[in-house]
Amino acid sequence: MQIQLNGETKTVEAGSSLLQLIEQLELTGKRIAVEINEDIIPRSEHADTRLQEGDRIEIVHAIGGG
Numbered sequence: 001m002q003i004q005l006n007g008e009t010k011t012v013e014a015g016s017s018l019l020q021l022i023e024q025l026e027l028t029g030k031r032i033a034v035e036i037n038e039d040i041i042p043r044s045e046h047a048d049t050r051l052q053e054g055d056r057i058e059i060v061h062a063i064g065g066g
Contacts, residue, residue, distance in 0.1 A: 001013075001014045001051070001052075001053040002053060002054065003051055003053075003054065003055045003056075003057055004054070004055070004056045004057065005021075005057050005059070006057070006058055006059060012024075012051060014053075015050060016050070016051050017046070017047055017048070017049060017050055017051070018034060018036070018041060018045075018046045018047075018049040018050075018051060018057075019046040019047040019049075021051065021057070022034070022046060022059075025059070027059065030061065031061065031062035031063075032059055032060065032061055032062065033059070033060050033062060034046070034057065034058070034059050035057070035058040035059075036049065036051075036055050036056070036057050037055060037056050038056075
C-alpha cells in the first residue's frame with residue numbers, strides 16, 4: 001500500500017504498524033516525533049498503530065541544543 005512519508009510516496013506492506021515502519025527506517029531508539037494525518041502519535045502507541053492506505057506520516061528528529 002502507498003503512504004506519504006515526509007512528503008514522499010513510500011510503499012509499505014498492508015497491515016504494517018508504525019513501529020515496523022520506524023524499524024525499517026532504522027530509527028529505533030532515536031529521539032523522534034511522529035505525526036499521522038496531523039495527529040501526534042505517542043511512542044507508547046507506535047506498536048499498536050496500524051498504517052492505512054494514503055496515510056500522511058511526518059517523522060522528525062528531536063535535536064537538543066542550547
